[in-house]
Amino acid sequence: MNDLESARQRWLADRGRYAALGELIAARLGRAVQKRGIWCQATSRPKELHSLIKKLMKGKHTYDTVPDKAGARCIVRYLGELETVVDLARTLFDCVEIDRKHDNLGPERIGYASVHAEVRLYGTDPEVVHYSGSCVELQIRTLGQHLWSEMSHDSVYKNDDMLAVLSVPFRRRVNLMAGLIEVADQEFNRLNRELPVSDATQLYQAMERHYFKLTTKRPDPELSLLVIELLLPLYRSDPPHVTERLDTFFAKHEDTLQWVYEGNHPDETKAGAMLYQPEILMIYERLENDQLATRRAWNTLFPEEELERIANSLGISFD
Numbered sequence: 001m002n003d004l005e006s007a008r009q010r011w012l013a014d015r016g017r018y019a020a021l022g023e024l025i026a027a028r029l030g031r032a033v034q035k036r037g038i039w040c041q042a043t044s045r046p047k048e049l050h051s052l053i054k055k056l057m058k059g060k061h062t063y064d065t066v067p068d069k070a071g072a073r074c075i076v077r078y079l080g081e082l083e084t085v086v087d088l089a090r091t092l093f094d095c096v097e098i099d100r101k102h103d104n105l106g107p108e109r110i111g112y113a114s115v116h117a118e119v120r121l122y123g124t125d126p127e128v129v130h131y132s133g134s135c136v137e138l139q140i141r142t143l144g145q146h147l148w149s150e151m152s153h154d155s156v157y158k159n160d161d162m163l164a165v166l167s168v169p170f171r172r173r174v175n176l177m178a179g180l181i182e183v184a185d186q187e188f189n190r191l192n193r194e195l196p197v198s199d200a201t202q203l204y205q206a207m208e209r210h211y212f213k214l215t216t217k218r219p220d221p222e223l224s225l226l227v228i229e230l231l232l233p234l235y236r237s238d239p240p241h242v243t244e245r246l247d248t249f250f251a252k253h254e255d256t257l258q259w260v261y262e263g264n265h266p267d268e269t270k271a272g273a274m275l276y277q278p279e280i281l282m283i284y285e286r287l288e289n290d291q292l293a294t295r296r297a298w299n300t301l302f303p304e305e306e307l308e309r310i311a312n313s314l315g316i317s318f319d
Contacts, residue, residue, distance in 0.1 A: 022070035037209030068137035144185035211278035272310030
């Protein structure tokens, strides 16, 4: 049996174990990031058979040295969130090597910038018995870095060796494109930090941190600001005090909210669409503490049936 055929047979036997390990890594990290109130997309997948064989055909690896038999990925929105995810990964897993691709580029170069780590379970982990000796390549990126990675993956400028044989004008175009993505990533991060804070946006940002502890579904900020501005006068207080009140309310009701978001609410045809908006926390708090005033305010802009759907999802009756 030749080496490639042997690799095929070994991978058919090993693939399920690596798939399960990748899912475990992604799920644990995703939950940990979510608990920090950071939106993320955590996924995993084992290497496809054809991809493994093609990698071996290039002669740089044997079956045992292929580092990415399974991959896990955690994508966040902003550059400033990357190190939080890296720190969480270090806490949760044995990170054999952390490779910050951006640091390797040097100040005069631009290109793929993401964080890669070869991770395995700690020896004390109860699950390690099932995955002894197996590791997963973990990639931690922003949405911008993910765009560059996906667009360049199948191209002839995927890495430095392939890029080096191309003409200088072509390489310059590739570098300019990578630079545009890097600048955009930095600017999105800066805009998020420097966003002018109105009363409504201040409350939106405060509630968003709680919302992403419950779900990764992306909200509609335009709708959020409409609802927040509608309900804010009901508090007769300044935003910092409202934020403090909502923080306390979330802490008190987090178990209930987790239960609802884990699927224990009416089916999609009955649940309120606002369940997937950060201001659900404000709506919940107002319905519980001043239902009549909340219904009156809501009805000036939105149909009451939608508010009742939300209330029912949260176990509140209008009867």
